[in-house]
Amino acid sequence: MRTLEAQRNRAIQAWNELQNNARPLIYIGAASCGLAAGAAEVIDAIRRYLAERRKEADILKVGCIGPCYLEPLVDIQMPGNPRVSYSNITPDLVKQLFNSFFENGEVFKPHLVGHFGLNGFADAPKFFEHPMLARQVRIVLRNCGIIDPEKIDHYLARDGYKALEKCLSMPWSDVLEMVKASGIRGRGGAGFPTWRKWLVCRETASDMRYLICNADEGDPGAFMNRSLIEGDPHSVLEGMLIAGYTIGACKGIIYIRAEYPLAIERLKSAISQMRELGLLGRQILGSDFDFDIHIKEGAGAFVCGEETALIASIEGRRGMPRTRPPFPAVSGLAGKPTIINNVETLGTLPNIIRNGADWYSSYGTETSKGTKTFSLVGKVRRTGLIEVPLGTTLRNVIDDVGGGSAKGFKAVQTGGPSGGCLGEEFLDSPIDYESLAAAGSIMGSGGLIVLDKNTCIVDTAKYFLNFTQAESCGKCVPCRVGTRHLVDILEKISHGHGEISDIAKLERLAVTIKGGALCGLGQTAPNPVLTALKYFRGEFLAHIIDKRCPAAVCRDLVIYRIIKDKCTGCQRCVKVCPTGAITGPRSEAHNLDLSKCIKCRSCYEICRFDAIAGDAIVIESGV
Amino acid sequence: MTNQVFSDVVREFKGDPSELIPVLQRVQAADGYLSSDSLTRISRWLRISENEIYGVATFFAQFRFTQPGEHIIKVCLGTACHVKGGEQILEVLKRRLDVQPGRATADGKYQLERVACLGCCALAPVLSIDEKVYGETSVLRVHQMIEERENRENA
Numbered sequence: 002m003r004t005l006e007a008q009r010n011r012a013i014q015a016w017n018e019l020q021n022n023a024r025p026l027i028y029i030g031a032a033s034c035g036l037a038a039g040a041a042e043v044i045d046a047i048r049r050y051l052a053e054r055r056k057e058a059d060i061l062k063v064g065c066i067g068p069c070y071l072e073p074l075v076d077i078q079m080p081g082n083p084r085v086s087y088s089n090i091t092p093d094l095v096k097q098l099f100n101s102f103f104e105n106g107e108v109f110k111p112h113l114v115g116h117f118g119l120n121g122f123a124d125a126p127k128f129f130e131h132p133m134l135a136r137q138v139r140i141v142l143r144n145c146g147i148i149d150p151e152k153i154d155h156y157l158a159r160d161g162y163k164a165l166e167k168c169l170s171m172p173w174s175d176v177l178e179m180v181k182a183s184g185i186r187g188r189g190g191a192g193f194p195t196w197r198k199w200l201v202c203r204e205t206a207s208d209m210r211y212l213i214c215n216a217d218e219g220d221p222g223a224f225m226n227r228s229l230i231e232g233d234p235h236s237v238l239e240g241m242l243i244a245g246y247t248i249g250a251c252k253g254i255i256y257i258r259a260e261y262p263l264a265i266e267r268l269k270s271a272i273s274q275m276r277e278l279g280l281l282g283r284q285i286l287g288s289d290f291d292f293d294i295h296i297k298e299g300a301g302a303f304v305c306g307e308e309t310a311l312i313a314s315i316e317g318r319r320g321m322p323r324t325r326p327p328f329p330a331v332s333g334l335a336g337k338p339t340i341i342n343n344v345e346t347l348g349t350l351p352n353i354i355r356n357g358a359d360w361y362s363s364y365g366t367e368t369s370k371g372t373k374t375f376s377l378v379g380k381v382r383r384t385g386l387i388e389v390p391l392g393t394t395l396r397n398v399i400d401d402v403g404g405g406s407a408k409g410f411k412a413v414q415t416g417g418p419s420g421g422c423l424g425e426e427f428l429d430s431p432i433d434y435e436s437l438a439a440a441g442s443i444m445g446s447g448g449l450i451v452l453d454k455n456t457c458i459v460d461t462a463k464y465f466l467n468f469t470q471a472e473s474c475g476k477c478v479p480c481r482v483g484t485r486h487l488v489d490i491l492e493k494i495s496h497g498h499g500e501i502s503d504i505a506k507l508e509r510l511a512v513t514i515k516g517g518a519l520c521g522l523g524q525t526a527p528n529p530v531l532t533a534l535k536y537f538r539g540e541f542l543a544h545i546i547d548k549r550c551p552a553a554v555c556r557d558l559v560i561y562r563i564i565k566d567k568c569t570g571c572q573r574c575v576k577v578c579p580t581g582a583i584t585g586p587r588s589e590a591h592n593l594d595l596s597k598c599i600k601c602r603s604c605y606e607i608c609r610f611d612a613i614a615g616d617a618i619v620i621e622s623g624v
Numbered sequence: 625m626t627n628q629v630f631s632d633v634v635r636e637f638k639g640d641p642s643e644l645i646p647v648l649q650r651v652q653a654a655d656g657y658l659s660s661d662s663l664t665r666i667s668r669w670l671r672i673s674e675n676e677i678y679g680v681a682t683f684f685a686q687f688r689f690t691q692p693g694e695h696i697i698k699v700c701l702g703t704a705c706h707v708k709g710g711e712q713i714l715e716v717l718k719r720r721l722d723v724q725p726g727r728a729t730a731d732g733k734y735q736l737e738r739v740a741c742l743g744c745c746a747l748a749p750v751l752s753i754d755e756k757v758y759g760e761t762s763v764l765r766v767h768q769m770i771e772e773r774e775n776r777e778n779a
Contacts (some may be wrong), residue, residue, distance in 0.1 A: 034746055037758065038760075072746075072747070221740070223741070224746075287769060378745040379703070456707050465703075577764070
């Protein structure tokens, strides 16, 4: 068997040279989130700056390192110094930032985050000791934000494809044993032990087996898979090779949503680099293992996260689930044994193989081993992509990593549309498959959406049910008709027309749907309503009995009001109001005609961010 | 679908019925939508009935059947965007552009779309115009964005 040693040695040498680059080296987080925050404009501004001053520097575009709320992040490594990270750099700040380096030889204190050196540097804190990162254990994300995802050499230099080499020198059964001993469970949400599924597939006699990487990250509010693929595509691809080898597949398909164009581009370029090195195709690295990978773009259907629906859509049909058994591991794509693994599961595999099962299982709890990535978003101070050992408490994640909620924590939503809202009383429970299920939610793929006192639970439940209702494929009655009725009742409550009997109706309907639906989408769709009713019943009652939305969110139950004493009469709201509801001469407190007000929030925002008074317009509960 | 696009598609694919979704994606990428003429031609080529193709195409959110506006505005309504006011941003755009989601404005300049999640949840609320994604938007920012665009066009 051939190894990649020569190529890897060259890559390591180049990597080491890059760490001691003779010219300034600039790292920019250019994943989708960085770009949305304006990284592309910052890169342009840096290029202009360097050209104007005839300075030479190298620019490295890296993936997402996690603290998205600090984007655009610009890291600068001056010759002889460690890499130093700066946050929220806009094009206007580029000149100041670089002047402090090039002209004064100093770090730029106002936007300093931390340095990546091993020892101290210029009083700067260490990047990985930043409160958002200190608690994290980065296993699957170890390369994100560190390497250039478009260079296979960077991946090789950081032990890339070593796990594959190790696997190819072992019988498949030994690889399976390792994965079994590591205790890893499927990271897509359900948490089924990865090895068990693999074994069923391997033991089913067939001339052909398929491996599918499920990158159809459908949960709204979750972006872990996108970030991993954008930041370190080869870890997922190496994981696919390992899985393919173990289950005896020779074809791999990545099913990825079309809304992720950058991730698709990264995969395509990574795959062509793999081909050049003989990591795909026949007799990989001189072994007798043949494997090839193709990309299929999903066309936008949440239900295609369900295995049988996903397969139907790859086969060119409507993505509708079928009854199981037979499970795809026995009869899947084209009737052949098929394994569908989540992006994160696959991305974790190379780490398990390289470092050993014991090392991996030393993280986590008795039944939930290893680490898990989460997208920590919503009403929390520090938003972004995180990775923590399973068993970490919700409080640790929300308060320590996320910095808590500025306006008072109310609940955390886990598991996307299949999960639920958990309130304060659950903050000290550990994040693992069993604890979340016991609370009525699920682990899901890793969305953690924090809700504060200004978020309405009825509105949130309605939001999720609207989503699942729209995404229901329509095949089975409990889901198709049942979710429709749930939405109707929730609409009624949020409009202030709810009746007390509606609560019992919701509960009965929810239980019926859970018991009767064909696939996971329907079976879990009522979870947001059930948990909301269980833990936040008072808020439903406020809507139903008092016709009041305590969080002042439900549109029919709030009014806008101008506080006359605070209004300076600056006329900004008058100009922005689309219906002419606000009137009044300059320098005099304005009037708001509620009969014309459409509650579009324009005046409220302009008063808060742009007007003289600042907070003269309030949104209150009332009718 | 022009003859050129159709012959490109025929060359790029094998013509296997399982390729239906990638074929539809390819045609939409070229034309911006799936015209009834396109569906007829794909039906004859792949030997799948037009009914079935229509059934598949309508199942998935990506496909549209009318000519989209020149610039596509996608308002993200993922969970993070929802709790941070995405719905209100959509309302403002509907009103300012006088258009419903899934449709083009009367002048054909904009297409308004609601999307389930753009995957930039940490920067919610998010919207995209063509390929560019804008994070941390607000009702106010949307008003400004449209005004800036209008001013640029009138200048």
